[in-house]
Amino acid sequence: MKSTIPDTGVPFAPPAGNGGDRQEASLHGEILLRLRDYVVEGNIPDGARVPERQLCEMLGISRTPLREALKVLAAEGLIELLPNRGARVRQLSQRDLEELFDVMAGLESLAGRLACEAITDAEIIAIEQLHYEMYGHYLHRDMHGYFQANQRIHESIVAAARNETLKAAYANFAGRIRRVRYSANFARKRQRWAEAMREHEAILDALRRRAGSELSDILFQHLRNKRTAAIEHLAEPQEDAPASP
Amino acid sequence: MKSTIPDTGVPFAPPAGNGGDRQEASLHGEILLRLRDYVVEGNIPDGARVPERQLCEMLGISRTPLREALKVLAAEGLIELLPNRGARVRQLSQRDLEELFDVMAGLESLAGRLACEAITDAEIIAIEQLHYEMYGHYLHRDMHGYFQANQRIHESIVAAARNETLKAAYANFAGRIRRVRYSANFARKRQRWAEAMREHEAILDALRRRAGSELSDILFQHLRNKRTAAIEHLAEPQEDAPASP
DNA sequence: GCCGACTATTTTGCATTCATTTTTTGTCCT
DNA sequence: AGGACAAAAAATGAATGCAAAATAGTCGGC
Incomplete structure (x- = not known):
C-alpha cells in the first residue's frame, strides 16, 4: 500500500510565465x-x-x-x-476531502490577505461585477451559472494576490477537488446558497477596505462552510437538487 | 524558456501514512x-x-x-x-523567493489555525520545551542550535494541525527554500533574532489560548518578517555573522 | 462443490536502441 | 586573425526488448 512517489509532497511547477495556453512541444x-x-x-x-x-x-x-x-x-x-x-x-476518503478543503481554505485565506496589499480599484470593480452576476444566477436558481461566477470570483482573488507560486498550488488542489465534483454530482443545498451569498458580501466588503487580516478570516470560514456542506452532501447524496429554470 | 512541465502546479503526493522513513522498493x-x-x-x-x-x-x-x-x-x-x-x-529569483516565503507564511498560518482546534496539552508542553531550548541557544548565540529548535517548533505546529495534505505541501515548499539556505549562507541578523524570540512568545501564548484566528495572524506576520530578513540578507550577504561561542 | 496449488499469460520495471535535435569542433573564406 | 559555415560529436526524446513480478486460469485434492 505504498505509493512509488512517497512521503514528499510535490508543491508545484514554476510560474512558467504563460498563464493559460497549453501549447506543448514535447x-x-x-x-x-x-x-x-x-x-x-x-x-x-x-x-x-x-x-x-x-x-x-x-x-x-x-x-x-x-x-x-x-x-x-x-x-x-x-x-x-x-x-x-x-x-x-487516487480514491479520496472523506478525511482526504476534508484535508483538501482545509488546505484550499488556507490558500484562499492567504490569497485574500495578499490581494489586499496589491489589488487595484479596477480589479475590485471587476469582482463586484462578478458578484452581481452571481447574485442574478442565485435569484434565478441557476446553479451552473452561479457556480461558474463563484469560481471566477475566487480565481480573481487568487490572481490579485500577485503570486504565481500560490496560483499554481491553488490550481493543483482545485484540480483534485474538481475531480470529486465531476464524479459525485455536487449539488449545493439551498440554505447554504443564501449563506454563501452573505459571506460573499462580507468578502467584498473586507476587500474594498483592504482589510487583509479580516478578509483572511472570512475567506477561511467561507471555505470551511463549503467543506461542511460538501462533506454532508457526500454522506447523503442529492438532497434538494435545484430545478433548472 | 518554457519548462516541459508547464503551467500546472503540482501540489503534492498522498499522505502515504509513514511520516519519516524512506524505504523504497522501486x-x-x-x-x-x-x-x-x-x-x-x-x-x-x-x-x-x-x-x-x-x-x-x-x-x-x-x-x-x-x-x-x-x-x-x-x-x-x-x-x-x-x-x-x-x-x-531551478534558479530562484528574488521574486520567486518572496513568493515562496509568502506561501510558506500562508501554510503556517493555516497550520496554526488548525492546530488550535486539535492540539493536546501535551503537545503544547512539548512545544514549550522546544521554545525554552531555543531560548537557551539564543542566549548562547548558538545559531545552529537555535535554527534547529526553531524548525522543530514550526514542524510541531504543522504536525498538530492533523492534516497530512498540508504537511506534504509544507514539506515541499520547505525543501525549495532549504536549497537556497544551503547555497547562500543564511546567517540571521542579531536584531532579527530578538524580534523572532518575541514573536515566538506570542505564538505560544495564542496557542495556549487556542486562539486560532489570532495565531493565524501572528504566524503570518512572523513568516513575513522572516521573509524580509532573508531578502535583505540576499541583497547584502553576511552582515553580522554570529560568532559561535 | 469449494478451496488451494501450479502453470500460463499479462503487466510492470528497467535497459538498450534508434531517431532528432543541439552543441561543439574544425575548416575555410574574407 | 576573426567570423561564418559545415561536419562531427554528444545529448535528448521516444520506441523497443527483456527479465521479474503479478494476475488469471486451470487442475487437483479434500
Whole structure:
C-alpha cells in the first residue's frame, strides 16, 4: 500500500510565465496535459486499474512518455502508483476531502490577505461585477451559472494576490477537488446558497477596505462552510437538487 | 524558456501514512529520493546543466528511471526541464523567493489555525520545551542550535494541525527554500533574532489560548518578517555573522 | 462443490536502441 | 586573425526488448 512517489509532497511547477495556453512541444508534456484532464474529468472510475498498454494505444504513443506522465500525475496526487501493480486513480476518503478543503481554505485565506496589499480599484470593480452576476444566477436558481461566477470570483482573488507560486498550488488542489465534483454530482443545498451569498458580501466588503487580516478570516470560514456542506452532501447524496429554470 | 512541465502546479503526493522513513522498493523511487536530497543540499550549482549520462553513471542506473525522477523533480519545482536542452537546477529569483516565503507564511498560518482546534496539552508542553531550548541557544548565540529548535517548533505546529495534505505541501515548499539556505549562507541578523524570540512568545501564548484566528495572524506576520530578513540578507550577504561561542 | 496449488499469460520495471535535435569542433573564406 | 559555415560529436526524446513480478486460469485434492 505504498505509493512509488512517497512521503514528499510535490508543491508545484514554476510560474512558467504563460498563464493559460497549453501549447506543448514535447510528447510527454502533451500526454501529461491530456491525461490530467482525462483523470480530472472523471473518465476513469475511482480506484480503477488502468493498464499502461491500454492507455498507450488510446493515446497512440509508446510506454516511455506515458510512464513519465504517470509519475508526474502521481506526484501531483491525482493517481497512485503501486509498485509492480500499476496506476490507480487516487480514491479520496472523506478525511482526504476534508484535508483538501482545509488546505484550499488556507490558500484562499492567504490569497485574500495578499490581494489586499496589491489589488487595484479596477480589479475590485471587476469582482463586484462578478458578484452581481452571481447574485442574478442565485435569484434565478441557476446553479451552473452561479457556480461558474463563484469560481471566477475566487480565481480573481487568487490572481490579485500577485503570486504565481500560490496560483499554481491553488490550481493543483482545485484540480483534485474538481475531480470529486465531476464524479459525485455536487449539488449545493439551498440554505447554504443564501449563506454563501452573505459571506460573499462580507468578502467584498473586507476587500474594498483592504482589510487583509479580516478578509483572511472570512475567506477561511467561507471555505470551511463549503467543506461542511460538501462533506454532508457526500454522506447523503442529492438532497434538494435545484430545478433548472 | 518554457519548462516541459508547464503551467500546472503540482501540489503534492498522498499522505502515504509513514511520516519519516524512506524505504523504497522501486529503483526510480530510490533515485528520486537521492536526487532530491542531492539537489536540495545544493550539490549542483544554480542553473548548472547536468547531463543525464553523467547522473546515470553517478547513480549507477540507466536513463529511463533517471528521467522519470527528473520529471517529478521538475513538477516539484526544484529543477527545470528545457525541451531538448536538458535539466537545469531551478534558479530562484528574488521574486520567486518572496513568493515562496509568502506561501510558506500562508501554510503556517493555516497550520496554526488548525492546530488550535486539535492540539493536546501535551503537545503544547512539548512545544514549550522546544521554545525554552531555543531560548537557551539564543542566549548562547548558538545559531545552529537555535535554527534547529526553531524548525522543530514550526514542524510541531504543522504536525498538530492533523492534516497530512498540508504537511506534504509544507514539506515541499520547505525543501525549495532549504536549497537556497544551503547555497547562500543564511546567517540571521542579531536584531532579527530578538524580534523572532518575541514573536515566538506570542505564538505560544495564542496557542495556549487556542486562539486560532489570532495565531493565524501572528504566524503570518512572523513568516513575513522572516521573509524580509532573508531578502535583505540576499541583497547584502553576511552582515553580522554570529560568532559561535 | 469449494478451496488451494501450479502453470500460463499479462503487466510492470528497467535497459538498450534508434531517431532528432543541439552543441561543439574544425575548416575555410574574407 | 576573426567570423561564418559545415561536419562531427554528444545529448535528448521516444520506441523497443527483456527479465521479474503479478494476475488469471486451470487442475487437483479434500
